[in-house]
Amino acid sequence: MRKIYALLDCNNFYVSCERLFAPGLNGKPVVVLSNNDGCVIARSNEAKALGIGMGEPFFKCRRQLAADKVRVFSSNYPLYADISHRVMTVLARLEPEVEIYSIDEAFIRLPAADPAVLRETGRRIRATIGREIGIPVSIGFGATKTLAKVANRLAKRQPEHGGVFVLADREIDTMLASVPVAEIWGIGRRSAAKLALGGITTALALKNAEDRRLRRQLTVTGLRTAMELRGIPCLPLEQCPPPSQSITTSRSFGRPVYEPAELKEALATYVGIAAEKLRAQRLTTGSLQVFLATSRFGAQQRQYANSTVVTLPSPCASTTELIRHAAKALQHIFRVGHAYQKVGVILLELTPAGRLQPNLFQAQPDQRQEALMAAMDTINHKWGRETLHSAATGLLRDWKNRQNRKSPAYTTSWHELPLVG
């Protein structure tokens, strides 16, 4: 049976989450900042209308934001993750074939049908999520994932469609002619520039471009995108997420850091978070990469960035053991005198826990360690991250980043429940 794809996308997701618990923000300009209050990463429509750009550094637009009375929030990921989960749960109840693609997007696959029928399906999903969760969403339908993305963009940009748009076969070319090629999913800045040299500036021109040339200029990924625009599905619906291949944790510091002791504390903290994610997915890591860097900006100081990979003696998921290896790796790449801006860790070679290849010299995995980690995860899950943490992560933690405008964790912390009246 012929299938059709839909993309559901939460409108201005982080801003919509903030508005859920502060309805006074509806109709007002609102933005949400990235970690460390660095850049603007979500904007309400009112904020977009004021000309605030996506990814704009906060320090550059700070005065404009204040002058225009824009409400500014630090990002509150526990809140957004929880609301996302609720939206996806409702969607999964309504539709059997769903791929959760990101925190605010999901692909749906459903039997092909008359555009009017699809439109009705879209409206029903949209209304149900709006009623039960309170998050506004847009839904676009198309013959492939890439076309569904295009349809979603039209649903969002053209209010007359009421948030739902079906890209019917006969109007595809007319629509694609009006879409700049850079806005197609999978075509970034670099590819768009390459294509422009050959006169390809619209999605329609990409659709009609010659295969050999696409293959050469943009590799198979570019060719796949063009095929998808032609209505030939090349990207499958991934209903169960494939297991992670790597887990990264890193943060920018709130101020430049010079002291190795502070770097070590920060690194231990991130290793602890990464290891917790690792255990939550029931994985172990076979090697880890430690990296550190000075700021990419500010030409006045010397820049330095380096990284190193450590292979572990045997696969491991213990915070304390990983901290030990990471600290040793850090010593290798640390150079005195630099103004460091960030440090981080990547866990690699992830394999399912339980089927360990034990080290020849270590008869069996350390069961006391495992029990300790399990207890720590349980406590932290119940009482909040880092209720219990390794002493290596420090007590003073003066290096921590800034988050001066954070809303409460309304739905995930007993201490921060919203008050009524």
Place this chain on the structure above:
DNA sequence: TCTGGGGTCCTAGGACCC
């Protein structure tokens, strides 16, 4: 003063092997 964090996939080129 102040510029995020976490991922995936693809390719070219080098090392190594037979």
Place this chain on the structure above:
DNA sequence: TCTGGGGTCCTAGGACCC
């Protein structure tokens, strides 16, 4: 002294995504 061809694996870097 000169001279082949085919294959795998690994890594770094580029590009893209949200």
